[in-house]
Amino acid sequence: MLILKRLEPLFKGTPRLLRVVKVKPVSSDKRTVYFIDTLHPDAVEHAKTLWNVVVPGDNELSNWREHATAILVRGSYVTADDIARAPNLLAIGKHGVGIDKIDQAACAKRGIKILNTPGANARDVAELVVALSMTVARTIRSITTRQMTAPVPKETCTGLTLHKKTIGIIGMGNIGRTVAEIFYGGFDAKLIAFDAYMSDNAWSHLPHRRAQTLQEVIEEADVLTLHIPLTAETRNLISYEQLRQMKPDAILINAARGGIVNEEDLTRVLSEGHLWGAGLDCHEQEPPSVEKYGQLWENLNVVSTPHIGAATNTAQRASSRAAVDNLYRYLCSIEKPT
Numbered sequence: 001m002l003i004l005k006r007l008e009p010l011f012k013g014t015p016r017l018l019r020v021v022k023v024k025p026v027s028s029d030k031r032t033v034y035f036i037d038t039l040h041p042d043a044v045e046h047a048k049t050l051w052n053v054v055v056p057g058d059n060e061l062s063n064w065r066e067h068a069t070a071i072l073v074r075g076s077y078v079t080a081d082d083i084a085r086a087p088n089l090l091a092i093g094k095h096g097v098g099i100d101k102i103d104q105a106a107c108a109k110r111g112i113k114i115l116n117t118p119g120a121n122a123r124d125v126a127e128l129v130v131a132l133s134m135t136v137a138r139t140i141r142s143i144t145t146r147q148m149t150a151p152v153p154k155e156t157c158t159g160l161t162l163h164k165k166t167i168g169i170i171g172m173g174n175i176g177r178t179v180a181e182i183f184y185g186g187f188d189a190k191l192i193a194f195d196a197y198m199s200d201n202a203w204s205h206l207p208h209r210r211a212q213t214l215q216e217v218i219e220e221a222d223v224l225t226l227h228i229p230l231t232a233e234t235r236n237l238i239s240y241e242q243l244r245q246m247k248p249d250a251i252l253i254n255a256a257r258g259g260i261v262n263e264e265d266l267t268r269v270l271s272e273g274h275l276w277g278a279g280l281d282c283h284e285q286e287p288p289s290v291e292k293y294g295q296l297w298e299n300l301n302v303v304s305t306p307h308i309g310a311a312t313n314t315a316q317r318a319s320s321r322a323a324v325d326n327l328y329r330y331l332c333s334i335e336k337p338t
Helices: 002-006 041-048 059-067 080-084 104-110 122-137 140-147 174-187 214-220 240-245 263-271 290-297 313-334
Strands: 032-035 052-054 070-073 091-094 113-115 166-170 190-194 223-226 251-254 277-280 302-304
Touching: 032 041, 032 059, 041 052, 041 313, 052 059, 070 313, 080 104, 091 313, 104 113, 113 313, 122 140, 122 174, 122 223, 122 251, 122 277, 122 302, 122 313, 140 302, 166 174, 166 214, 174 190, 174 223, 190 214, 214 240, 240 263, 263 277, 263 290, 290 302
Parallel strands: 032 052, 032 070, 070 091, 091 113, 166 190, 166 223, 223 251, 251 277, 277 302
Antiparallel strands: none
């Protein structure tokens, strides 16, 4: 009050509402949420309106296991040991679809909710699938690699036309459906799809044939594209036997998860001259290195990218925002009424 009296002359002639400025303290009753990974800045700012947030770079982040009731992750592992050391943890928000880096069994045992963001980046991943398919079909890597050392006469180049080809899709979720829509609308493609868990009336808006077995899709596809999670059931789902069952000039695309395709078997099949090529956005080692994949990459009909399906500003913002909102809705649903 003494300070205000000394300043009184400065406020003469001004509205009374300017005379006292109250500073609102930071709410102590807000929940604190720990951001284990960096998320899109827009989503972080949005989160700050909902919670007290601890982000990468804050010293307090290292103590999340002792204190956190909720965390947000993007690419980090959350192990059984992490769960055991986090007695207060109630929920994990996940940027993106895949939850294979989170110990789901440990979470289930404790009743910890995992909330991912299916569909938020479906269009972006689907566009990369099409880009990889076209790049492999038109032997872009082979042409550009050769061109680095000498001119490449166009007469020495070859490629495949994707128009009206059969696109085989394993996994009929958001990404698989969007891939199907692009190929059907843009390439007049024939669609054959397999999903052991999707309802019979899935894709009712889209002309396609629903395969009864995985083998049907593998044998008939000109482009075989995978859109399933990595689980004990799907690990090495596409191995030597399945690869040899594909058409000799078929294209394999994996923009789902590394480990679904047996990489050693793929290298072997390509060295045998089977398959037109492969487009891989997912590998067992990420990011992929030449030390591990040099032999595979010697095949110039292989195009590898370091899991960039969702690496667009649009997808990052949408997935980050969805992760925040999903976690917020869940936490609100379990709050005890006051």
